[in-house]
Amino acid sequence: MSSYILAIDQGTTSSRAILFDRQARVVAIAQQEFTQHFPHDGWVEHDPEAIWDTVIATCRDALAKAEVTAEELAGIGITNQRETTLLWDRHTGKPLYNAIVWQDRRTSEYCQSLHNQGHAELVQAKSGLLIDPYFSATKLAWLLENVPEARTRAERGELAFGTVDSFLIWRLTGGKRHVTDATNASRTALFNIHTQAWDEELLQLFDIPASLMPEVKDSSCDFGMTEAQWLGTELPIAGVAGDQQAALVGQACFQPGMGKSTYGTGCFMIVNTGDTPAVSRNRLLTTIAYRLDGKPTYAMEGSIFVAGATVQWLRDGLNLFADASETEALAQETRTGHSVYLVPAFTGLGAPHWDPKARGAIFGLTRDTGIAEIVAAGLQAVCYQTRDLQHCMNDDMEASPGRLRVDGGMVENNWLMQFLADMLGVQVDRPHILETTALGAAYLAGLRLGWYRTLEDIEQLWRCERSFVPKMDEATREPLYQGWLDAVSRVRSTS
Numbered sequence: 001m002s003s004y005i006l007a008i009d010q011g012t013t014s015s016r017a018i019l020f021d022r023q024a025r026v027v028a029i030a031q032q033e034f035t036q037h038f039p040h041d042g043w044v045e046h047d048p049e050a051i052w053d054t055v056i057a058t059c060r061d062a063l064a065k066a067e068v069t070a071e072e073l074a075g076i077g078i079t080n081q082r083e084t085t086l087l088w089d090r091h092t093g094k095p096l097y098n099a100i101v102w103q104d105r106r107t108s109e110y111c112q113s114l115h116n117q118g119h120a121e122l123v124q125a126k127s128g129l130l131i132d133p134y135f136s137a138t139k140l141a142w143l144l145e146n147v148p149e150a151r152t153r154a155e156r157g158e159l160a161f162g163t164v165d166s167f168l169i170w171r172l173t174g175g176k177r178h179v180t181d182a183t184n185a186s187r188t189a190l191f192n193i194h195t196q197a198w199d200e201e202l203l204q205l206f207d208i209p210a211s212l213m214p215e216v217k218d219s220s221c222d223f224g225m226t227e228a229q230w231l232g233t234e235l236p237i238a239g240v241a242g243d244q245q246a247a248l249v250g251q252a253c254f255q256p257g258m259g260k261s262t263y264g265t266g267c268f269m270i271v272n273t274g275d276t277p278a279v280s281r282n283r284l285l286t287t288i289a290y291r292l293d294g295k296p297t298y299a300m301e302g303s304i305f306v307a308g309a310t311v312q313w314l315r316d317g318l319n320l321f322a323d324a325s326e327t328e329a330l331a332q333e334t335r336t337g338h339s340v341y342l343v344p345a346f347t348g349l350g351a352p353h354w355d356p357k358a359r360g361a362i363f364g365l366t367r368d369t370g371i372a373e374i375v376a377a378g379l380q381a382v383c384y385q386t387r388d389l390q391h392c393m394n395d396d397m398e399a400s401p402g403r404l405r406v407d408g409g410m411v412e413n414n415w416l417m418q419f420l421a422d423m424l425g426v427q428v429d430r431p432h433i434l435e436t437t438a439l440g441a442a443y444l445a446g447l448r449l450g451w452y453r454t455l456e457d458i459e460q461l462w463r464c465e466r467s468f469v470p471k472m473d474e475a476t477r478e479p480l481y482q483g484w485l486d487a488v489s490r491v492r493s494t495s
Contacts, residue, residue: 002074005445006062006235007438008055010080010164011243012101012265013312015054017062018438022451024461026435027068030061037098042105042347042356045098048086051164052171056230063231070232074449076172077239077441078223079246080164081265082187085139087150087212088167090160093175097147099164100139103266103305103347107138108356114138119205126199127189128277128286133348133356134303136163137189137206144207154209161212163187165240169223172237177224180214182291183245191216193277193288196296219245219290220444239444241290243437244268248289248299249444250436251405252462254455257397261389262437263410266350267307267382269389270299271397282392283352292447292455300396302351302389306344306360308410310378313346320371324409331379331415333372336476339364341487342377349488352392357493364483379416383423384484390424403427403467407436414468422472423481432463 004027009016014034019027032054037045063070083102088095100106114120114131123131133139140161144151153159162170166180185191185198190208192199198213217223223237241249244262248270251260259271270289277286277298289299311327314320321327341363348356362374390404403426411417411430421428433439446452 002072004068004073005075005077005442005449005451006059006073007077007079007442007445008059008168009243009438009441010051010055010078010168012081012103015051015058016438017055017058018435019062019066019068020439020442024433024439024442026433028062028066029435030058030065032058040106042108044101044103044347046084046101048088048095048099048167051099052168055168059231070235073235074451075236075238075445076226077445078165078168078237079241079243079437079441080168080184082163082184082242082244083134083136083139084164085136085143086162086164086167087140087143087147088160088162088170090158090175093171096150096159097143100143102134104139105133105348105356107133107142110138110141111356122205123189123202126192126194126202128186128193129189130283130285130354131189132354134350135187135189137202137208140208140212141206154212157211159212160214162214165242166214169237169240172226172230173224174227178214179217179223181217181219181240182288182296183219183242184240185216186288187242193286193296193298196291218292218294220292220447222448236449238448239441239446241440241444244270244301245287245289245299246440246444247407247437248272248440249458250433250438250440251407251431252459253405254459259393260405260407260436261386263307263382263406263408265307265309267304267385268301269386269393270301271393273298273300278396280392280396282396283354284389284392284396285351290444300393302392304385304389305347305350307382307385308408309346310342310344310381311410313344314375314378320375327375327379328413328415330372331376334376337480338373338376339366340369340373340377341484342374342381343487343491344378344381345491349492352388353488353492355492358491361487361491363487363490379413380419382410382416383420384481386420387423387481403429405429405431407431407434409434417468418471421468421470423477425470425477427470428468429464430466430468432465
């Protein structure tokens, strides 16, 4: 009997492979970082071959660490950085250009022109999204206009578009399957979340040939078989979801009103809204949480572009510490009311501001400001931004959930989690398994492979490792948050 599922977690700064057993326990983890490319201000790119090479290397490494052979695997689940856009040759599988990363802001002026032409309402009504450089549509349009021969070749049917999941499946199956799942499709601004199909009017708006688009499938289904050359035997790819939706599944947030917040490169808060595609009054996103047996479950999402990337910048850009694990001790050295605010708008501001031209800044420096205060401000910025999202969601949903499930690498920091609970004024629950993004991909694969019969089976596996209860009073909390709002107003490019 197959004893394991291999989850591929292809993220923004690294690729990881995690092996799970039937009790959803982590058996082995392998991870490799890869280079970030910043050709111009606001541009962010990845080498697709680096993505591919690190995925294969980490899969092999995870199996080796666990002393497990591919024959012992039931199958594979994939989760991925969303919106990142690739264009490749259908015959050779070779990308025409670097992957344009979700953080990339090169299409800001194009987005503004679409706004000015009055297309925002159409895009939101059909896709649930805003017109913003974040999403794949304008990135793909840029590739077609700026890569030599791309549009001509696309119109001849020679090219394929995909988000990272689609590219990996294409490679793993030897070009036999050009597919994606509904969660990733819902992040392109080209997919109609109501009809569950690529939308002809949106394709026309962004001038995208329909021949480029992958087939859209359920999040738990047959995505094809891997070629034996990659891991030693053919394996079914049985579950796929964008990273934030995968984390929602991994956190077992299956009931309407349940939500999670993931703290990785960015921060993403998603609340399950059931079979209702709720529309935000506060510029949050309507998206697909997962699709099973042809039935979509919807969610409302707030997207923060920079969270863990702030810590990475403090480490690598400013050399303030050697390892992210040092940030907790540094933050503990500071007093609660220190005056420093760090606004990490390195690639603009996401929800609820959606200001692609905003840039980062540090405010409130005094003569006694040191490394500890700047590091603490970087961590606190994550919590303040989450408070921004919480405020919008409470207003949109006319409810205030009493607790929030959290995951991602940053949540290991106890100081950060306590400040988050204090700033939100709600209980923050940290699960036993922090690898919830990869776990969600494994769960989706397990549903297809017969490991789990229902979502209720998965619900039973969720366990809380530690809860953080608010300790800060309102008189302390609110001035701190107002200081944050003032700092954000200073970096905005628009009023």
